[in-house]
Amino acid sequence: MKRRDSLKALSLTGFGLAVNPVEAAVPAPPDVKPLKIPGGRQKFEAERDARLNAEKFFTPHELQTVTVLSDIIIPADERSGSASQAGVPAFIEFMMKDQPKNQTPMRGGIKWLDNTCTKRYGKSFVLCTKAQQIDMVEQIAYPSKAKPDMTQGASFFSFMRNLTATGFYTSQMGIKDIGYVGNVPNQWDGVPADVLKQYGLAYEERELTQGK
Amino acid sequence: MDPFQIQKAPVQYDVAIVGSGAGGGMAAYMLAKAGAKVVLLEAGGYFDPADPKYITQLKWPWESPRRGAGTTRAFGDFDAAWGGWDIEGEPYTNAKGSDFQWFRSRMLGGRTNHWGRISLRFAPDDFRRKSMTGVGEDWPIGYDDIKPFYDRIDRMIGVFGSVENMPSEPDGIFLPAPKPRLHELMIRKGARSIGIPVIPSRLSILTKPVNNERGACFYCSQCGRGCQAYADFSSSSVLVKPAMKTGNVTLINGAMVREVITDPATGLCTGVSYVDTQTLQEVTVKAKSVVLAASAGETARLLLNSKSSRFPTGLANSSNVVGKYINDSTGASRSAFVPALMDRKRYNEDGVGGMHVFTPWWLDNKKLDFPRGYHIEYWGGMGMPAYGFGWGIEAMNGMIPGRDGKMHPGGGYGASLKDDYRRFYGAYVGMAGRGEPVPLESNYCEIDPNVVDKYGIPVLRFNYKWSDYEVKQAKHMQETFEEIIHSMGGIALGDKPNAANNYGLASPGQIIHEVGTARMGNDPKNSVLNKYQQAHDVKNLFVVDAAPFPSQGDKNVTWTILASSMRTSEYLIDQVKQKNI
Numbered sequence: 078m079k080r081r082d083s084l085k086a087l088s089l090t091g092f093g094l095a096v097n098p099v100e101a102a103v104p105a106p107p108d109v110k111p112l113k114i115p116g117g118r119q120k121f122e123a124e125r126d127a128r129l130n131a132e133k134f135f136t137p138h139e140l141q142t143v144t145v146l147s148d149i150i151i152p153a154d155e156r157s158g159s160a161s162q163a164g165v166p167a168f169i170e171f172m173m174k175d176q177p178k179n180q181t182p183m184r185g186g187i188k189w190l191d192n193t194c195t196k197r198y199g200k201s202f203v204l205c206t207k208a209q210q211i212d213m214v215e216q217i218a219y220p221s222k223a224k225p226d227m228t229q230g231a232s233f234f235s236f237m238r239n240l241t242a243t244g245f246y247t248s249q250m251g252i253k254d255i256g257y258v259g260n261v262p263n264q265w266d267g268v269p270a271d272v273l274k275q276y277g278l279a280y281e282e283r284e285l286t287q288g289k
Numbered sequence: 290m291d292p293f294q295i296q297k298a299p300v301q302y303d304v305a306i307v308g309s310g311a312g313g314g315m316a317a318y319m320l321a322k323a324g325a326k327v328v329l330l331e332a333g334g335y336f337d338p339a340d341p342k343y344i345t346q347l348k349w350p351w352e353s354p355r356r357g358a359g360t361t362r363a364f365g366d367f368d369a370a371w372g373g374w375d376i377e378g379e380p381y382t383n384a385k386g387s388d389f390q391w392f393r394s395r396m397l398g399g400r401t402n403h404w405g406r407i408s409l410r411f412a413p414d415d416f417r418r419k420s421m422t423g424v425g426e427d428w429p430i431g432y433d434d435i436k437p438f439y440d441r442i443d444r445m446i447g448v449f450g451s452v453e454n455m456p457s458e459p460d461g462i463f464l465p466a467p468k469p470r471l472h473e474l475m476i477r478k479g480a481r482s483i484g485i486p487v488i489p490s491r492l493s494i495l496t497k498p499v500n501n502e503r504g505a506c507f508y509c510s511q512c513g514r515g516c517q518a519y520a521d522f523s524s525s526s527v528l529v530k531p532a533m534k535t536g537n538v539t540l541i542n543g544a545m546v547r548e549v550i551t552d553p554a555t556g557l558c559t560g561v562s563y564v565d566t567q568t569l570q571e572v573t574v575k576a577k578s579v580v581l582a583a584s585a586g587e588t589a590r591l592l593l594n595s596k597s598s599r600f601p602t603g604l605a606n607s608s609n610v611v612g613k614y615i616n617d618s619t620g621a622s623r624s625a626f627v628p629a630l631m632d633r634k635r636y637n638e639d640g641v642g643g644m645h646v647f648t649p650w651w652l653d654n655k656k657l658d659f660p661r662g663y664h665i666e667y668w669g670g671m672g673m674p675a676y677g678f679g680w681g682i683e684a685m686n687g688m689i690p691g692r693d694g695k696m697h698p699g700g701g702y703g704a705s706l707k708d709d710y711r712r713f714y715g716a717y718v719g720m721a722g723r724g725e726p727v728p729l730e731s732n733y734c735e736i737d738p739n740v741v742d743k744y745g746i747p748v749l750r751f752n753y754k755w756s757d758y759e760v761k762q763a764k765h766m767q768e769t770f771e772e773i774i775h776s777m778g779g780i781a782l783g784d785k786p787n788a789a790n791n792y793g794l795a796s797p798g799q800i801i802h803e804v805g806t807a808r809m810g811n812d813p814k815n816s817v818l819n820k821y822q823q824a825h826d827v828k829n830l831f832v833v834d835a836a837p838f839p840s841q842g843d844k845n846v847t848w849t850i851l852a853s854s855m856r857t858s859e860y861l862i863d864q865v866k867q868k869n870i
Binding site: 114116117119121122125126129130149150151152154164168171172175176214218219220221222231234235238239242243244245246247248249251252254255256257258259260261262263264265266267268269271272273275276278280283284287 | 341342343344345347348349350351354355356357358360361367371377451465466467468469470471474475478507508509510629633634635636637638639640641671672673674675676677678679680681682683687698699700701702703704706707710711714
């Protein structure tokens with residue numbers, strides 16, 4: 078049943094006219110465009126991904142906070158760009174929706190950070206000067222050294238650091254940065270000779286001759 | 290359409306096979322090649338790792354919005370397994386105090402699509418542990434009965450390995466083993482220095498082609514995603530597809546088999562009834578013989594649900610043994626950081642999918658306080674970053690001096706943190722014990738009296754507790770792991786598992802090696818199947834998954850499932866020829 082037909086049926090109900098009671102009670106879902114299922118995905122996964130991508134979790138302020146924090150954690154250097162240049166904030170946004178258990182630690186952590194910055198500097202984290210932001214981060218970036226009133230912030234910062242590292246090093250930019258050179262068809266013929274030498278290791282005779 | 294209408298397929302097949310994993314795939318292959326008309330019923334969908342519709346191999350983490358996290362697939366977004374420990378609409382339950390985790394793959398080829406390809410033969414002693422130790426159960430057959438089938442499977446499917454002449458680890462007909470990677474050479478050197486053997490692993494991955502249908506391994510390490518060159522073993526690619534080429538196999542996907550149908554007069558199977566998972570229609574197929582290969586859990590469930598006045602406790606269950614003695618491998622693990630591997634030279638060391646070396650069981654249980662052995666699997670190296678990369682560095686980078694030679698508190702941010710990620714990359718190893726449990730009557734699955742799945746089929750309820758045998762084995766594993774880690778100059782990570790957490794012993798089912806729910810034996814009073822895996826009570830009913838196995842050794846059972854299924858299939862063909870069935 079198309080949506081407009083079900084609406085018609087519902088409006089007829091108002092006049093007390095006979096309609097199928099089941100259909101009246103459960104209106105047909107709105108027409109949706111058929112979803113193209115990407116290669117390697119199951120249908121339910123593709124539908125779920127499409128639904129999550131259509132949702133928004135972060136407010137603009139939260140997204141801005143996440144962006145600033147991720148770039149403090151992984152800044153650009155001579156070898157590669159920064160976390161936000163690698164798309165980390167968008168990845169973190171997705172993970173909030175994909176695994177909703179992340180939402181409260183993230184939303185609450187940002188709020189904790191703003192509360193603490195307001196107390197210390199009179200404004201929220203993103204409105205602080207760069208020096209104030211770093212001063213704040215220093216309080217929460219080393220869990221074993223965090224003062225008792227900073228431990229929740231340290232937990233939040235570790236959470237942000239983990240998400241940032243994963244988001245960065247699983248991006249195209251991050252994989253180039255870390256120097257991973259696999260994921261291509263190749264022939265494995267053992268550890269390079271110079272590396273064996275460096276570690277004082279050698280293959281056994283049978284390993285060098287087998288299959289030859 | 291009336292949803293309660295029962296469709297009857299008009300044809301009668303020679304054999305109906307339930308399940309397309311290792312056992313069902315092999316049975317379909319053998320029977321179809323022998324000319325039997327086979328209907329192969331698979332609860333999940335069609336799968337072909339060479340069809341772009343299904344390919345995840347060689348994809349990059351950024352092609353997944355969750356960067357490969359295991360949100361909808363237990364082993365990550367790119368893993369081949371459709372299903373997992375929790376499947377929407379297909380529950381199972383645990384009795385009080387039991388925590389069995391049941392992994393199901395709903396797809397052509399079943400769990401052979403994502404498995405570790407570890408292909409070990411049972412040793413002669415693995416068939417007679419009861420005689421040797423007084424606990425457990427002997428098999429009704431021995432190594433000599435199954436060796437010819439192992440040999441044929443080695444040649445037909447392919448397995449790499451090395452000749453070692455170890456009585457506990459019989460050699461096969463091997464393809465060349467890949468050379469160890471750097472971390473594996475370090476593990477080997479360390480472990481050997483303390484008397485623990487490390488030998489090339491034995492995986493069903495083609496380091497050389499075995500026929501024209503399958504290519505050779507191209508070393509991407511991603512067997513778990515399914516191989517588009519068919520260079521690893523999965524039942525769907527290696528058995529079901531060639532079986533279908535004979536023209537003798539009718540494959541029905543989306544067939545959730547509910548019941549084995551029997552003739553009340555003769556007590557013989559006449560076919561099976563299944564629920565079509567798409568239309569929810571009930572369909573019956575007729576067959577002269579029925580072969581169950583639905584997995585140890587599903588096969589037991591199916592037998593127990595196939596009740597009739599003639600079989601009031603479930604089909605082939607006059608012994609009341611169906612569901613009992615379920616046992617999974619033990620599993621415990623530890624990971625380590627290896628300072629010598631920091632700042633490594635980068636090169637491609639993906640290798641084959643899984644470990645290149647492993648430790649076979651090397652001790653004598655007579656001198657230990659637990660009766661069964663375990664082997665050790667290893668991992669490590671410069672793998673492709675995925676979800677979880679870099680996680681927990683705050684517990685790492687405070688342990689090791691920075692580039693400036695000074696100690697810094699763990700955690701941090703900015704340029705020095707970014708440098709730490711680079712320095713620590715590829716400097717981790719891990720190891721996991723996989724051990725033989727003692728099968729116990731008190732560990733069993735049964736039909737839950739209150740719960741059905743979305744198809745209306747009563748579900749399994751598990752009753753499973755590890756005994757002291759397995760806990761002591763796990764304790765020994767943890768001691769060994771630390772010794773190996775220290776022998777190679779590593780730093781063990783996390784707290785050492787202890788008695789409070791059963792020494793890190795995984796919940797039963799987590800290792801996904803459950804067997805034994807319809808054990809074979811010579812006495813119909815205490816076994817379900819005879820030594821040919823034929824039901825004592827119903828002569829045209831066979832089981833070819835791991836349900837028949839009285840024990841599982843410390844050997845991953847896939848190779849033995851394949852060998853046993855081949856043996857049973859030939860027995861079935863022979864019995865038909867002799868007109869006994």
